[in-house]
Amino acid sequence: MNVKQAGSGSDVDERLTALVTNSNAVRAVTAAVEGTIGPKGLDTMLVDRAGGVIITNDGVTILDKMDVNHPAAKMLINIAKAQQEEVGDGTTTATLIAGALVAEGVNQVLRGVPVARIIEGIRFGVQYAVEQLAQRSLPIEKLEQPIxxxxxxxxxxxxxxxxxxxxxxxxxIGSPKLQDKHFRLSEIITAKVGADNEVFMGVVIDKERMNKEMPQAMDNARILIIDDALEPENIGDEALGTEAGFRRYLDLQNEFRANILKIVEQNINVVLVDRGVHADAEEILTDAGVLVVQRIAAKELRRAADHTGAKMIKRTGLKKEAGELVKYIGYAEKVYEDEKLEQLRVVGGQGKPMATILVGASTQEVAGERERIAKDAASSVQAAIIGGYVPGGGAIEVAVARAVEQARTRVKGMAVYGVDCVVNALKHPLAQIVENAGYNPLEKVEEVVAAQAGTSQNCLAVDCETGLIADMLSLGVVDPVPVKIHAVKAAGEVAIAILRIDTIIKKREDNAASKDQGPSDF
Known part of the structure; x- marks a missing residue:
């Protein structure tokens, strides 16, 4: 490997090249989603090689489906995915702030500011911004609030x-359940073509009964949930070739039929199965008037178990005595199949109360987008109930930017330029919102800064309908605090990680034998 002389101009140029290359990759990613933010944001069409189309305004969906190879761009996309997993919304905001932080940081480096000092300032600015967001939180005191x-x-x-x-x-559902960190309101949403919008207490299983000879509905349901295949235990082909193996095979078949009859004897009238159901089991259960559904998604199976109070059981568990089997049964007021929507509903379960949000749509493509929209709305509502809300429309980011700028004096030396990166990045969501609405972002951002400073009202931003300065709280434009906090923290983390990279080296393939590697010559 040829090592350049430390401190030489060519060495510096190479390091700046890596930084600028990463910055350009990040810029390309932010450009893909920046046009979607705000009330006047537009949709993006994603097209795959087979001609499949997704039309969406959802930032994380756009980022997730993009064909991206650059590692720095992938880092930004991963932080957006983390935002989605943590709070369920705010991915576009996180991406825009992160992209702005990287761009501002690179500009400062090109001016001669050391990267270490920029990172120091960004860390201070992000931490201070997070504290300011938390302090400005307005609580949701009761679920009846119009906000x-x-x-x-x-x-x-x-x-x-x-x-x-x-x-x-x-x-x-109620506030106590929504405050539970293990519960996600967004997970109870399902969109279906041809459905009517509906909220009901119960769960949906997106499958039909095994055959039309089985009952379509079952009142006073006694439910058995099998987290396995409802089939006889397997025996190897080699074993079947021996007399002992064949006898074992017959024993297993007889034992399996006895276990299925045991289900019938316990008056179980609904059987939900994770995987496939053997033909013998289907025949016996059909004749007994049992409603059976197979190949159910694991998430739906768990929700059905929680709602009905059933304990999931493996097929080997069916060997238990009848008295033991009763402990695994769940109960519901009614289980019925909606033939139009081709799905099963379980309502009035005796386990945990559960609700389902059913969102109707006209086509499959529209159903996917409406489900994404509903999940974003549900995530934001739950986040606000947990952590409060703040003025939206870019107002709170500008207010926090002003506070960070005032705290600039707490930082010594050239780290102040890193703080400036945070100040400018926090103004970027408002700038993009007004640009998408057709206004001059430079002019409108400065108007908002001046209006907030002159009136000491941190809720002022731009009404995208009129272009005038307006009170976002009065307009009902509000955002959840946890979404904002996580977006700023995530943006800071990914921006620092990207700014710290000053050399890019192609990694050898892990499966390449080291003995075949010749001497390095790059």
Whole structure:
């Protein structure tokens, strides 16, 4: 390997090249989603090689489906995915702030500011911004507050019907459950072509009964949930070739039929199965008038178990005595198949109360997008209930940017330029929102900064309908605090990680034998 002389101009140029290359990759990613933010944001069409189309306004969906190879770009996409997994919304905001932080940081490096000092300033600015966001939080004191509907409307892209469904479900479930960190309101949402918008207490299984000879509905359901295949135990082909192996095979078949009859004897009238069901079992259970559904998604199976109070059982568990088997049975007021929607509903379970949000759509493509919108709205509503809300429309970011700028004096030396990166990056969401609405972002951002400073009102931003400065709280434009906090933290983390990279080296393939590697000559 030829080593360049430390401190030489060519060495510096190479390191700046790596930084600028990464910055350009990040810029390409942010450009893909920046046009979607705000009330006037537009949709993006994603097309695959087979001609499949997704039309969406959802930032994380766009990023997830993009064909991206550059490692720095992938880092930004991964932070957006982490944002989605943690709080369920705010991925576009996180991406825009991260992209702005990287761009601002690179500009400072090109001016001669050491990267270490920029990173120091960014860390201070991000931490201070997070503290300021937490301090400005306004609590949701009760679920009947109208502001909850406003939060759902903003996150749900102004879809009134979806916002109404989400808020109705939140009130139905109640604050204690929504405060549970293990519960996700977004996970109870399903969209279906041809369905009517609906919220009901119960769970949906997106499968039909095994055959039409089985009952379509079952009142006072006694439910057995088999987290396995409902089939006889397997025996190897080699073993079948021996007399002892064949006898073992017959014993297993007889034992299996006895276990199925045991299900019938326990008056179990609904059987939900994770995998496939053997033909013998189907025949016996059909004759007994049992409703059977097979190949159910694991998530739906767990929800059915929780709602009915059933304990999942493996096929080997069916060998248990009848008295033991009873302990695994769940109960529900009714289980029935909706033939139009080709799905099963379980309502009135005796286990945990559960709700389902059913979102209707006209086509499969629309169903996918409406489900994404509803999940964003549900995530934001739950986040606001947990951590409160702040003015939206870019207002709170500008207010926090002003606070960070005032705290600039707490940082010594050239680290102040890193703080400036945070200040400018926090203004970027507002700039993009107004640009998407057709206004001059430089002019409008400065108007908002001046208006907030002159009135000491941190809720002022731009009404995208009129272009005038307006109170976002009065307009009902609000965002959840946890979404904002996580977006700023995530953006800071990925920006620092990218700015720290000053050399890019192609890694050898892991499966390449080291003995075949010649001497390095790059």
């Amino acid at each position: 909850l509907h406003n939060i759902a409307m903003v996150a749900g892209r102004e879809y009134e019907d979806i916002a109404r469904l989400v808020v109705q479900a939140a009130r139905l």
